Amino acid sequence: MRIRDHLTRLGEPAFRFRQVMSAWQTSSAETFADVHALPAWLRAELSEQFGSRLHPISEVLVQRDEHVEKVLFATASGARVETVVSHYRAGWDSMCVSSQAGCGLDCTFCATGAVGLVRNLTADEIVAQVMHPRWTQAGRPRPASIAFMGMGEPLANPHIFDALTLLTARVYAGMSTRRVTVSTVGFAPNLDRLVTEHPQVNVTLSVHSPFPGERKGIIPLEERFPLAQSLEILDRHTATRRRKAYLAYLLIAGVNDTDDHLAALAELVQRQTRPDLFHVSVIRYNKAAGATPEYRAPSPTGVDVFVNGLVARGIHATRRRQLGSGIDAACGQLHADYLSAHAAGDRRRIPLSAAAG
Ligand code: SF4
Numbered sequence: 001m002r003i004r005d006h007l008t009r010l011g012e013p014a015f016r017f018r019q020v021m022s023a024w025q026t027s028s029a030e031t032f033a034d035v036h037a038l039p040a041w042l043r044a045e046l047s048e049q050f051g052s053r054l055h056p057i058s059e060v061l062v063q064r065d066e067h068v069e070k071v072l073f074a075t076a077s078g079a080r081v082e083t084v085v086s087h088y089r090a091g092w093d094s095m096c097v098s099s100q101a102g103c104g105l106d107c108t109f110c111a112t113g114a115v116g117l118v119r120n121l122t123a124d125e126i127v128a129q130v131m132h133p134r135w136t137q138a139g140r141p142r143p144a145s146i147a148f149m150g151m152g153e154p155l156a157n158p159h160i161f162d163a164l165t166l167l168t169a170r171v172y173a174g175m176s177t178r179r180v181t182v183s184t185v186g187f188a189p190n191l192d193r194l195v196t197e198h199p200q201v202n203v204t205l206s207v208h209s210p211f212p213g214e215r216k217g218i219i220p221l222e223e224r225f226p227l228a229q230s231l232e233i234l235d236r237h238t239a240t241r242r243r244k245a246y247l248a249y250l251l252i253a254g255v256n257d258t259d260d261h262l263a264a265l266a267e268l269v270q271r272q273t274r275p276d277l278f279h280v281s282v283i284r285y286n287k288a289a290g291a292t293p294e295y296r297a298p299s300p301t302g303v304d305v306f307v308n309g310l311v312a313r314g315i316h317a318t319r320r321r322q323l324g325s326g327i328d329a330a331c332g333q334l335h336a337d338y339l340s341a342h343a344a345g346d347r348r349r350i351p352l353s354a355a356a357g
Contacts (some may be wrong), residue, residue: 092144100152114290123162155187186230204246210264266313
């Protein structure tokens with residue numbers, strides 16, 4: 001975006017920007033100096049303005065299994081961010097992108113929260129995860145859907161709004177707005193802005209407990225922006241726009257999986273003006289580095305019982321399918337592994353060679 005504005009200021013024709021975009025996505029050029037379609041003076045000018053590197057992020061590590069590919073990227077400033085692509089059998093891909101390096105919200109189940117906030121990603125760094133040549137050079141189409149469920153709380157980063165504009169602009173990523181999901185633990189002021197400025201974007205709100213006192217212990221942001229505030233925004237949004245809203249419920253054994261939780265969660269949905277437009281995704285807790293050590297995964301049957309209990313109460317609910325169990329698919333986990341491997345001075349734990357292809 002900044003490059004296009006700069007080219008416009010220089011009075012360059014529109015095709016110059018298309019040449020930069022083409023190099024960005026499809027060539028092996030790593031620096032502006034490598035983009036030979038541009039005149040030499042412009043290559044030098046862009047290097048001076050934006051630094052020599054063409055891409056705001058570069059690949060550091062890759063882990064993959066049959067269904068999931070996790071890539072750890074480094075920004076020019078050295079911050080690490082994680083992007084996960086899930087390949088579904090039906091032949092489509094879904095990409096999970098990061099909005100922040102680390103996160104400052106300290107949710108007690110989360111590997112990224114344990115790192116703390118390094119910084120907000122810029123809009124270019126967010127979009128570059130989707131448009132990086134590692135995907136286009138492999139001949140892959142754009143993912144069928146994108147979810148802001150990677151590292152960071154997207155609504156705590158004001159650059160998310162520019163990133164959404166770029167992701168859905170035809171000249172950039174050209175994604176359909178309806179194929180983009182923003183997942184939040186309830187950063188209410190920017191949730192309000194999101195549903196106002198991008199009403200077609202899907203929203204997933206993490207609930208994780210229907211009881212405010214308990215939720216505070218799982219998602220400390222509850223103290224600042226209570227769940228009720230975010231639900232009120234989604235209630236208005238669903239009622240006026242007739243858009244679906246998604247509620248995520250991370251099921252942790254012995255913590256939030258009792259009959260009381262089930263009944264209170266169902267009641268919370270039924271209280272909404274259009275409960276039929278709310279969908280609850282129940283997610284089985286997976287052990288995460290830095291999470292509260294007492295947290296345990298419920299049994300698969302326990303998850304089914306909880307989902308069925310919601311359905312029996314008239315709530316739209318499903319268990320969220322989780323791919324990549326062989327490689328710790330929870331976002332932030334590759335980054336956590338990377339940090340611990342480096343802290344231990346053991347680079348072999350995560351083979352850099354795996355980054356190839
Ligand atoms: S769950 Fe999301 S908001 Fe909470 S600490 Fe992790 S990344 Fe941050």
